[in-house]
Amino acid sequence: MLALPFSKISAPLNTLLAAIGLLTVAALTTPNITGQTRLLLEVLLVGIWAAYVLQLIETLIVQRARDVRDRVPEITVDMLAVLVPLVAFLFVGGRDQSLYCAIWLLKPLRGSTFFRLLGRVLSKEAHNLIGVTSIFGIVLFGAALAGYVIERDVQPDKFGSIPLAMWWAVTTLSTTGYGDEIPQSFAGRILAGLVMMSGIGIFGLWAGILATGFYEEVRRQDFVRNWQLVAAVPLFQKLGSAALIEIVRALRPRVVPAGGIICRKGESGDQMFFIVEGRVSVATPNPVELGAGSFFGEMALISGEPRSATVSAVTEVSLLSLYSADFQMLSSSSPEIADIIRKTALERRGTTPKP
Structure with missing residues (x-):
């Protein structure tokens, strides 16, 4: 049941x-x-x-x-x-x-995967975050101490002790500024300005560390995912690790739902496609279906010819696309990759219609 x-x-x-x-x-x-x-x-x-x-x-x-x-x-x-x-x-x-x-x-x-991502970022950036937090604590206590010394006689009810002055230091250092405690003396106002500027810098450091950590982690995940996709394409399985890294950086993953048009006949083509999962149909007089491990659109990339057929997704298709500009860059940095694509394209051109 x-x-x-x-x-x-x-x-x-x-x-x-x-x-x-x-x-x-x-x-x-x-x-x-x-x-x-x-x-x-x-x-x-x-x-x-x-x-x-x-x-x-x-x-x-x-x-x-x-x-x-x-x-x-x-x-x-x-x-x-x-x-x-x-x-x-x-x-x-x-x-x-x-x-x-x-x-x-x-x-x-x-x-949500966000918390796992956040945990990895905090773990990797813990040393830097602890360092900035230590600076925050030092500045916080120093501001409270200076506020106590400067304002204790002017406002004993608000700055009469370091713990009382700590509240003012927190609101000023965080640039919240509730206004319930305001230095009255000239020296106190100078102190408040310095504390606010310090707070902006400290929170900027925190934000920068976290932003960099998130960027690096997301980029690492994307690289690992793209590496797995590229490694699944038979065309690239014999490449060395250095060449594989180059092509991982050049290829762009793309998912096309069933029935979606990938490219149309007569269009100018500036990219070719590698099939990781799923099947596509090449609309020629004798329609051809291509499955995982196949590629298409290479002649448009290599020679700049218009697409000779419309290609659509028979099932949901996971693709990797290689743009002409990236192909030219790979041709100079990793000629073996370009040679594999050119050789395979020439071998298949006479037997299998290509868009």
Whole structure:
């Protein structure tokens, strides 16, 4: 009997259910919500909680054991979404019980790869981030100390101790500037300006480190994915690692849905295509289907001839495209790659119609 696993439909539903649940929690904090309306809202929360229970059961029992091991972050979120409201219902009294359903904020993010990416970035950039954080702490304490010395006699209620001055230092260093504590002396205002400029620099360093870390990690992931795609093409399997690196950098991955047109007859062509997965149809008098490992469009790239046939995707196709400019660059840096493409194109030109 066919079953519809709850986890497969949960991805689009998680955001909707979490949004409904959180709006319900917000409504329950309204003082004038009483009686039957409150009861209906509480029943709605119970229904959402029950849906999350089903999701957790399906994940733990129905899914294969190896899938469970690969989905530890998702299972952790699912368990928290079930257990935290349950514990609140059993041990927390009063109207604050529903507030613990705010844990459902995590549900839309359960399948997100962002947190794994963030974890890798923080791990790799930990040394630099700790260094900037240390600078932040030193400047923060130094600003509080200087503010205390300069302003303690002028505003003893706000700068009468270093802990009191610390609040002003935090708001100034972060450039938030709530305005509840403002230096009155000339020296204090000079200090405030220096602290604000220091804060801009420190937060700029944090942002720069994280941005660089994310860029490097995303680029590494793209390179690994493209390497796997290129290595799957038989044409490149005999290339050395140096040549393979060159072509990985030059090729651009592309996915075309079934029925999609990849190129049209008569168009000027500035790229050729390598099929990683799927099948394409070359619309000639005798239609030809090409599968994984094949390539097409090479004559348009090499000679600049217009496309001689329309090529469409029979199934969803994963392609790698090589542009003419990149081909010329590869021809000079890795001539063996260009020779392989030219030789194979000439061998196939007389037997297999090419676009």
